[in-house]
Amino acid sequence: MLLSLRAATVRFGGRAVLDAVDLDVAEHEVVCVLGPSGSGKSTLLRAVAGLQPLDSGQVLLDGRDHRGVPAHRRGVGLMFQDHQLFPQRDVGANVAFGLRMHRVAKGERDAEVGKLLELVGLPGAARRAVAGLSGGEQQRVALARALAPRPRLLMLDEPLGQLDRSLRERLVVELRELFDRLGTTVLAVTHDQGEAFALADRVVVMRDGRIAQSGTPLEVWQRPADAFVARFLGFDNVAPATVAGTAADSPWGKVPVPDGSPQGSRTLLVRPAGVRLVAAEAGLPCTVTTRTFRGTHVAVGLLPRDGGPRLEAACALRDAPEPGAGVGVAFDAAEIVVLD
Numbered sequence: 001m002l003l004s005l006r007a008a009t010v011r012f013g014g015r016a017v018l019d020a021v022d023l024d025v026a027e028h029e030v031v032c033v034l035g036p037s038g039s040g041k042s043t044l045l046r047a048v049a050g051l052q053p054l055d056s057g058q059v060l061l062d063g064r065d066h067r068g069v070p071a072h073r074r075g076v077g078l079m080f081q082d083h084q085l086f087p088q089r090d091v092g093a094n095v096a097f098g099l100r101m102h103r104v105a106k107g108e109r110d111a112e113v114g115k116l117l118e119l120v121g122l123p124g125a126a127r128r129a130v131a132g133l134s135g136g137e138q139q140r141v142a143l144a145r146a147l148a149p150r151p152r153l154l155m156l157d158e159p160l161g162q163l164d165r166s167l168r169e170r171l172v173v174e175l176r177e178l179f180d181r182l183g184t185t186v187l188a189v190t191h192d193q194g195e196a197f198a199l200a201d202r203v204v205v206m207r208d209g210r211i212a213q214s215g216t217p218l219e220v221w222q223r224p225a226d227a228f229v230a231r232f233l234g235f236d237n238v239a240p241a242t243v244a245g246t247a248a249d250s251p252w253g254k255v256p257v258p259d260g261s262p263q264g265s266r267t268l269l270v271r272p273a274g275v276r277l278v279a280a281e282a283g284l285p286c287t288v289t290t291r292t293f294r295g296t297h298v299a300v301g302l303l304p305r306d307g308g309p310r311l312e313a314a315c316a317l318r319d320a321p322e323p324g325a326g327v328g329v330a331f332d333a334a335e336i337v338v339l340d
């Protein structure tokens, strides 16, 4: 294992902000830590970097406990959210910063800077002023700077946080390609699930200083560990239910569940695609409350007439009913997950 956290704990004022976290990152793996604000993501990164001492537990790099090893001796690269470039130095000097710290000779340094700028899609930009760069360009310079000392572990804190959506979506694809090509091991923190899912081999979801779930993007998406993770991923149709065979007793009435679902008292996740609108008298009677255009579909908000939590349905653009309409809801077992 390149990186292992063993019961890593950080407390602020008696509260465990990082609460006995165990985490392994293998060489060449890209791991994204995801979670709401305040869940401890940055603290985790800072602990690995050596910027935040642990109250208990261990950070192991290549199997060696790094207690007391200062940040600049850990061989890890860090890129922060606000990229923190030196505004008065040009692009080349920014990228060369870590190389100078490592006492790389000038000629070699210049060649390396040129290569790195090419790598991040800014060939020949070495003499440009940092102030004259766009946000996306600055992000690339910050990345080149973090990559320059060839860290064995690259840590990114909200790497694309400040950028607008279209640029983020493009850069995230470029980053993924770049990490694949270089075989870089990456530990990244983001609150944006789209970014995490696009970038990561493995996603780690944090809640209150603990790991709520760890898995491939597909695993986490298909089978959230619990109601918290499901809601964090944007699934709102989550309710307690009692499962017996292929049916569940839920606040929405009897709902079909897939064969082999966990039995007994559980949490039910109904994906919006599994909420089908039928004739008002043919299903669970609901009133349409909202209709939100989502590009590929319309999200229809539904309030069950006889009580029960709101439901969201994903409808084809031309089938979406108007707010106020009365509709029936039927459930599709294929889009329902019984959480463990």
Ligand SMILES: Nc1ncnc2c1ncn2[C@@H]1O[C@H](COP(=O)(O)OP(=O)(O)OP(=O)(O)O)[C@@H](O)[C@H]1O
Pocket (backbone or CB within 6 Å): 012, 013, 017, 035, 036, 037, 038, 039, 040, 041, 042, 043, 044, 191
């Ligand atoms: N130096 C500190 N002193 C006291 N409390 C701190 C300190 N650093 C962080 N915290 C608290 O620890 C908790 C976790 O903070 P952290 O920055 O790790 O969360 P985060 O998941 O990265 O959040 P965000 O997404 O908002 O950056 C927060 O409640 C924060 O207020």
